[in-house]
Structures are given as structure tokens and as C-alpha cells.
Amino acid sequence: MRKRTSRLLAAAVTAALTATTLTATATAATAGPASASSAAAASDPFYSYDGSTPLDSLAPGTVLRTRTLPYHVLGLPTPVTAVQLLYRTADAQGRPAANVTTVLRSLTGDSGRAVSYQSFYDSLDPADGPSRAVAGNLSLGGAIPSAEAIFLVPLLAQGYNVVIPDTEGQSADFGAGPEYAITTLDSIRAATGSPATGLTPDTRFGLMGYSGGAVASSWAAALAPGYAPEVNARLVGYAEGGLLVDPAHNIRYIDGSLMWSGIIPMALIGVSRSSGIDLTPYLNDYGRSVYRQLEHASLTDALGHYPGLSWKAMAKPQYADPNSVEPYVAAVNRTNLGSAPTPTVPGYLAQGNAGVLEGTFANPPGIGTGDGVAVAGDVRALARQYCASGTAALAYQQYDALSHFGVPAAWAPQALAWLNDRFAGRPAPSDCGHIPAGNSLAPQQPVPAS
Incomplete structure (x- = not known):
């Protein structure tokens, strides 16, 4: 009976996804980052904490509000129930903050297994967060988490609970990897501490994410042993692809890209916002203009909109080398995964290396090629660093003929199979000893302004 119910509900979700996907083009053509629905989402009182107890007096992961609603895809409800939690966490500067996570209940009622799926919504607008898309709000950037239903349906069909945190927090701190980790780990604490979700402190978790979601998953796996050891004890592993490891390398790699160069100003805005610094004094008039245009933008506003854009085109002449901007150097070093702890649970990493297919032709010295935005080296x-410094098995797969947009079709089924095996208790495969050499992940060093 349970299997039959699972199949029926999964079919209903798939049907809803198919129907709404047919309207995606029309939605993208009419929605915008400042749409009325986005404004309504921003004013939703559910996202505000107004309790009498100060946030800094509450433990991370404490549930502050709860609501239950249908899981929406591109604004249309599906038969799947979503439980949303406002919970206590912290921002990139360690300040107490309230954030929202979504729990999609297992179709089989299984409370023992869950996957924390980190979205690649990659936006500087809080209205584009996955929780708002799940609640039925529509925005151009919010269409991304709706499209990710294609990755969630197989998880739900196999009986997993799925937890989807708004990894960037309510300030939309794009690119702030350590903050992504904290919001993810506190989301798991909240989900397993709320009676509304059906999850318990004994529920085992896997981490899954692609691109920006991979950044969140990697940082969560790295920081879990120190920040949330009780969560780490229940992690079976992490499966991710299209990972941005060293932001300084990524910015140099996409410099001049036909498609991805708009991420450069988005990264500067995200770094500034999350770190509490101001990088606009280092930009020229054009750079400040682009900065203003993208200050509340999503990935959809940047991709392909600034072909050939470079750091040098935006910076004042004396700051033509990004490493001449000391606040920038300090900020990107804080978000370099190469300087983070090594996870203690098994992992699966997949990476493309055909960035030329997406208009990224650069091959900078010491950086090399990648999938268009993420650097394969x-x-x-x-x-290799994880293999050398850790005890957990690590599987690595490089797709030399696939770009950033091409890898998910190959990665997603492999990631699901890999997670299934971890939950089943099978030994994790390892490619340690067979992974080709990569780049130096040493911290960036400042250079004098010219």
C-alpha cells in the first residue's frame, strides 16, 4: 500500500511539474526581479521574528514559526505537503538571524531518512529564495528553485524527506559559503526538532547540491564536525557537482566570458554585503553602474547579459588587478574551501570541463579550464586535499565533454544512486590515489595598487 501511495503521489508531482514547465517560458517572459509577487513575498510576516526572547538568547536551530502549505512549482500547487520553519541561525558575520527552511514530507511516512537539498538559486534578492517559490510566489529568479523540482521528484519518489534551506539567509548573501553552511546545518537542527516535520534527532541525512547548492553542501560538510557535531554524527555523506572552490580563481576564470562574466559584479556585491565592506570606491563609473544594476539581481539577470565583461573594465586603473583591493582579498580568502576543515563523512564530487560550450574560453595560468564558471583544477x-587529510572515502568524476549546464543530467542520477548506497550502509567508493593534480588553493596575497 505504501509503495502504491508513493507511486501515485510521485506521479502527481511529476504531472504538476510537466504542466508548469510548459508555462515556464511565458512566466520568464513576464516576471521580473521586482514583480508584484516578489514585493508581496518580501512583506510576508512569516519571515519576521517578533518574539519577546532576543534571538541571541536562543540556541541555533530553535524553531520560531511554523506553517504548512502545498508544495508549489512555478506558482501551481502540487499534492505534496510542505512544512516551513522560521528558525534561529546566524549570518556571515556571526550575528543572530532568522531564516526559513522547507521540509517536504516523505511520501511513505518514513522519518528515518532525509536529504538536505541545497538550491542553486544564486540571487541577491531574498524574494528568489526557494521557500518563497515553494509557497507559490513567482519571480524570474524564483523560477530556478521551481525548476529544481526535477531533482526533488526522484528523492520524494524513493521515500526521502527533503529539506530545502534558504541557504543565503534573508539578506541574500550570495557567495558567502560559510554562511551557507550555518544556515544549512541550523536548518537540519530545526527540521529534526520540530514535531510538525515528522523528523527526529535520529533521522539520518545526506547533503545534495549543484553549483551554488554544492557550495552550501561542501561548506556544511566541512563545518559540521566543529559547528554541529550532533548533525555531523547523522550525516551519511554529501553528493555535489559544479563546485566553486576558490572564488578568486572563479572570478579570474570567467573574466571576459560571453555568458558567465555577469557573475563578477554579483560576486562583488555578495562579498560586500556578507562581509560588511564597501568595494564601490575601487570601481570606475561603469563598474558602479553595473553594480547598481545587479544589486538586487538573480542569476537570470546576469547570465549572458554582460558578454565579455571583465574586472578591468569595472575597476579604476590603479586597481586593475583584483588582488590590489585588500578588503576583497580578505573576503575571498574567507570563502576559499581550500582553507576550510576536511569533512569526516564520505563525498561524491562531479565536475565538468567544457566551458567553451558556454562561452568561457579562458585558460589562466595556475587556474586552467573549467565548466564555464567552476574551475576543474x-x-x-x-x-586530493580531502584524500590526503581525511579518513572518509571520496569519489570524483570529471566530465571533460560537458559544461556547467550539461553536467546535471549526468550527475543527478549518479548522486541519487550514491546517496542510496550510503543510506543502505554499503561501503563508499573512493578515487583517492587516482585523481589528477589540480591547482594551488593557497590564500590570495594582496599586491600593491598600480
């Missing part, structure tokens, strides 16, 4: 270096 950085991912190999991180994998």
Missing part, C-alpha cells in the same frame, strides 16, 4: 585539488 580547483575541484581536483580540493578532492
